[in-house]
Amino acid sequence: MSAKPKLAYLISQYPAVSHTFILREIVELRRLGFTIRPASINPPDRPADQLTAVEREEAQTTWCVKGQGAGGALSALLGTLSAQPKGLGRGFVAALRLGGLDPRKILKNLAYFAEAVMLGRWMQGEQLHHLHVHFATPAAMVGLLAKTIFNIGFSFTVHGPDEFYDAPGYRLTEKLEAADFVICISHYARSQIMKLSPVAHWGKYEICRLGVDPGRFAPKPAKPAAETFELLCVGRLTPAKGQHILLDALGLLIAAGRKVHLTFVGNGPDRASLESQTRRLGLSNSVNFAGAVNQDRILDFYGKADAFVLPSFAEGLPVVLMEAMAMEVPCVTTHITGVPELIQHGVNGCLTAPSDVEGLAKAIEDLMDHPEASRQIAQSGRAKVLADYNLSQSVERLAGVFARRLPSTN
Numbered sequence: 001m002s003a004k005p006k007l008a009y010l011i012s013q014y015p016a017v018s019h020t021f022i023l024r025e026i027v028e029l030r031r032l033g034f035t036i037r038p039a040s041i042n043p044p045d046r047p048a049d050q051l052t053a054v055e056r057e058e059a060q061t062t063w064c065v066k067g068q069g070a071g072g073a074l075s076a077l078l079g080t081l082s083a084q085p086k087g088l089g090r091g092f093v094a095a096l097r098l099g100g101l102d103p104r105k106i107l108k109n110l111a112y113f114a115e116a117v118m119l120g121r122w123m124q125g126e127q128l129h130h131l132h133v134h135f136a137t138p139a140a141m142v143g144l145l146a147k148t149i150f151n152i153g154f155s156f157t158v159h160g161p162d163e164f165y166d167a168p169g170y171r172l173t174e175k176l177e178a179a180d181f182v183i184c185i186s187h188y189a190r191s192q193i194m195k196l197s198p199v200a201h202w203g204k205y206e207i208c209r210l211g212v213d214p215g216r217f218a219p220k221p222a223k224p225a226a227e228t229f230e231l232l233c234v235g236r237l238t239p240a241k242g243q244h245i246l247l248d249a250l251g252l253l254i255a256a257g258r259k260v261h262l263t264f265v266g267n268g269p270d271r272a273s274l275e276s277q278t279r280r281l282g283l284s285n286s287v288n289f290a291g292a293v294n295q296d297r298i299l300d301f302y303g304k305a306d307a308f309v310l311p312s313f314a315e316g317l318p319v320v321l322m323e324a325m326a327m328e329v330p331c332v333t334t335h336i337t338g339v340p341e342l343i344q345h346g347v348n349g350c351l352t353a354p355s356d357v358e359g360l361a362k363a364i365e366d367l368m369d370h371p372e373a374s375r376q377i378a379q380s381g382r383a384k385v386l387a388d389y390n391l392s393q394s395v396e397r398l399a400g401v402f403a404r405r406l407p408s409t410n
Contacts, residue, residue: 004399005406006035007130007153008123012139014040014062015055017266017292018236021210021319022134023058028395034402037126038062039119041139052296063122065115065142076118080149091116091149098141098171109145112138116145120152129153130406132183136163136175144171144178153406157183157208159316161337164192172196181405183208183398186317186338206401210319211394214386217326220303228259229368232305232329234298234320235312237268242311242334242354244270244277249311249361251281258368262309263288265301302327307367307374309333313354317342322389325349325381330374332363342389348380 011022026036043066044051044059051059068076080088095113099106119142123131130153133143140156147154156179163170173196176182181204184190190205197205231250235241243264253260264274264287271289278287293301302308308324310333317338324331325348333339335351343349350367352359367374 004033004035005130005402006128007037007132007402007406008119008126008128009036009038010119010131010133010139010143011038011040012135012137013042013045014038015051015058016045017294018045019134020295021212023054024213024391025210025395025398026058027054028391029399029402032395032399034399037128039065039122041065041115041142043067050294052294055294065118068118073114073118076121077114079121080117084149087149087151088117091145094148095145098174108138109141112141113145115142116149119143120146120150123152124150130155130180132156132402135159136172137170140175141171144175147178153180155179155181155183155405157185158189158193159185160189160192161314161316165314167196176201180204181206181401183401185210186341188338188341189316208398208401209389209394210317210322211389211391212319212322212326212385213391214326214382217299217302217323217385219328219382225371226306228261229364230304230306231260231262231364232265232301232308232324233262233310234265234293234301234308234324235310235318236266237264237270237274239270240312240314241270242313243274245311245355245357245360246309247274247277247281247283247287248357249364250283250286252357252361253364254283254286256365258365260364260368261286261288263290263301263305265290265293265298267292298323299327302329305329307332307364309360309364311352311354311360312336312339315339321349322385325378325389326385328378328382330367330378331381332360332367342384343381344384346377348377348384350377 029036040062043064091113095109099109131143133140133156136156136158143154163172176193176197184205184207190207194202250262308329308331312334315337321331331349334354336354345351350363352363
């Protein structure tokens with residue numbers, strides 16, 4: 001039997017709380033016999049003593065670009081100048097061209113160029129000939145330049161939606177043209193890159209859904225009905241997540257005499273303004289900011305929730321929705337981007353219009369007032385995950401793409 005493909009995985013920051021789904025994907029690919037060598041632009045997002053055991057093990061074996069320092073960059077540049085001067089020149093010209101006439105973008109691209117040189121030299125030393133990048137953002141620019149310099153294989157996973165909103169700024173078209181193939185996490189994601197590409201390129205766009213382990217994210221035993229309805233929102237505290245709308249909806253529910261409590265799990269730039277709004281609305285006794293939580297603790301939060309709420313303005317396709325659905329926690333979220341591919345309103349979740357405070361409050365209230373319907377929605381949510389977003393099945397699909405598109409030995 002021929003060996004499975006061997007490839008490098010590049011992530012902007014790994015391990016990281018918000019990138020746990022990538023860790024699961026890598027672990028599952030290895031279980032299927034692939035050799036995956038992770039590389040990260042930045043070091044882990046937490047000190048080693050705050051990582052889970054699996055994350056610590058990954059951190060120890062992940063090659064970090066920023067960890068090489070100025071000396072590493074100089075050594076890689078000189079080594080490449082000696083061994084592959086034409087490739088180095090191609091990469092330098094490409095970095096300048098992709099910066100356009102914007103001096104700040106040119107400087108950024110020259111930094112990506114240096115990172116690409118270090119990455120390519122590391123790959124040569126590890127005898128890795130294909131690079132896969134998660135996200136079509138700056139890490140994919142490093143990958144594009146590495147391909148230009150070293151003529152390696154290059155692919156990436158496109159999540160959206162940021163790069164769709166500013167495709168020229170992210171140089172998304174150039175990344176799509178350079179890629180040997182592209183993994184799309186949803187039909188929505190594929191539609192957006194099709195819009196940017198000639199039809200001749202559409203055949204290299206593959207749909208591979210993300211997924212969760214339904215064995216780990218399993219339903220908890222039914223808990224007795226409590227006086228207070230527990231809401232949970234998991235995600236970075238950022239403008240795109242629409243969490244201020246959730247606080248407004250919570251205020252409406254409490255003003256109407258409903259006993260509701262909300263827990264935010266996650267950190268981010270909006271935390272201070274969310275805390276300020278909580279105080280301004282008089283909700284301090286009804287809202288808990290739990291901060292960022294490792295995967296070894298997140299199950300407890302899902303287990304205590306009566307409903308999961310994610311009032312996002314912009315998303316790719318959130319894994320946290322899959323986690324909640326797998327645990328039979330009914331979900332309320334917004335009718336945006338690829339989310340309707342996961343959730344069908346009234347069947348396996350509830351969809352509201354983004355920014356609709358009253359609609360969000362009404363959806364939560366409906367779950368509170370109709371427990372039997374809520375239970376059926378929750379059960380249907382898990383069934384949807386089992387059918388279409390099961391981690392092992394999703395990664396087997398991805399493995400099939402890698403096996404088909406990459407040489408069996410590198």
